Amino acid sequence: MALAGYPPARHILSDIGVHIEVTSPTTAAVRLRATPHIAGADGGVRAGVLAVLVDILGGAVALRAVLPDWMATADLSLQLVGSATGPFVEARGAVLRKGRTTLVIEAQVANVDEHGVEVVGEDGTSGPVALATMTFAVLPGRAETSMLDVSDEFPVRSALLGDGLDRPVVETLAFRVSDAASGTVTLPVDEYLANSFGAVQGGVVALHADVATVAALEAAGDAAPGSVMVDGLQVAYLAQGRVGPIVSATTVLAPVAADGPGSAVVELIDSGSDGRLTTVVNVAARSVGPGSAHVRASAGASPADGRG
């Protein structure tokens, strides 16, 4: 099932590279390859990118579940329970509740091989590496929904495969840390990171909060640069970020200790839309020691250094 014209030829979802499999009217699985360009301080896929994966999954399930209506993500939670080291990472989800105005979906994320078979970790265990839930608001149907090619034979397989990332995802998306201490990170808006409404894709919104929290917590505490990773995201989507740049403001609730958790609240403002508050994100994070695989936004980097 695909929406005509979306995503465009060059898009973050294609460059991350996702395989989508809708397995029933209420279930789906979405898989991506774990690469260093999307890794966090622990070497696994960072929480913000897992949120992108989960949001795609939720969309794939919800879109079919609400037809002929449409939907938008209202909230998303993600809690890491292990390192998403791959070689592939797969999110599997199902509808928990379908109401008149909302739809709730639960998902679990696991390390898998290229065929979607779960792999055993270095510690000899397998199982989920993240637990996620999403709520979607059901919206009146759009003209585009009547153009959807909906098959009732399962599984329905599709893929979004682009050129791939040639540098860290936070550089590709042109996140710019303008003030680490306040977790102020700006993100320009264009079709490369847009959802079907032309606003910032829901998972990218979560990634923005991930980047802002890492910057703020590394500035606030004793954590070594490159050591902080986000392991919990609670995202409330209030309005679409359509104009941009989107600017984050981060309040540190507790700085990270040597091996203890920290937390923050990130608010995302659409500076081009009268400073509208678009998103509030509660974030949990911790330090995992110096992280060679850690990928961070480059402080002071020009947006022009990113996608263009």
Place this chain on the structure above:
Amino acid sequence: MTEPVGEPVGGPATTTDPRHHVSEYFRLERWEIPPPPGSEEPSEFGGRAPVDAHLRGSGGGLRIGGILTSVDSLGGILSGISVRPQWIVTTSMMATVARLEHRGPLRLHGRVLRRGRSSVVSALDVVDEGWDDRSVAAVVMTCAVLDPGAMDLDFVRPLSLPMPPLDPDAAAPEEFFCIAAGRGPVTRLELSDRLRNPWGILHGGAVAMLADVAACRAVESARFPGEGGPVAAADTVLHYLSPVKVGPVEARCQVLGHRFDHRVVRVAIHDVGAGDRLCSLASVTVLAV
């Protein structure tokens, strides 16, 4: 699900009105903060709750089930008043916990982030007033807007509900919330009338407390031999999927992983007497303390 408040505002706290049992148990004081004159923004709300000795968990402070009960009570009034003459029920809470150890009292502040036709989203912050206002938790709460029917929603504004007095014979949380003693991955709650809200269903705070207790018990049972010590629930995401009407209620836990000093528990809450219907789903982070 959140309790509407229907008593004469500012009147004495009562222990006979079943609508107030749960918030009174945590002795939550609540006050309305009206917007500036001429503003169409909804009121904000403040709250204060002591950390009484019998309410402290193994983390040293008010356990997260208690914090979420107070958040549900305050956020329910905040959200409900913002959509009057309609009212609300809570559909989800997402809480990030900054600190488990509290001196108290805790002070809460709530503001509406978004009011729509069918839902209200609010943010509630909890700080430790007795410990230099340091952060305790941040919560985002979502409510569905409903027709209140015949429910009495007359208030004297601005609303003010004083702190109920300390009951020297107050029961421990497990006893108050009718949570059966036990251990292992399944924890049961009996649906007492005092735990119902005015909609006649199990109070959202009771669901939160059940998730807290059940997740901790599940982790304690799942630990490796020799891995002892107390645990405490922290970050919690709770989705209220359908109302609990009949009972008994079972919280069925799955410990999903062990990462650093914490485990994450999936808690599925079922109304056994209503065809074993799945009513709530929670994910709870449980920390070794």
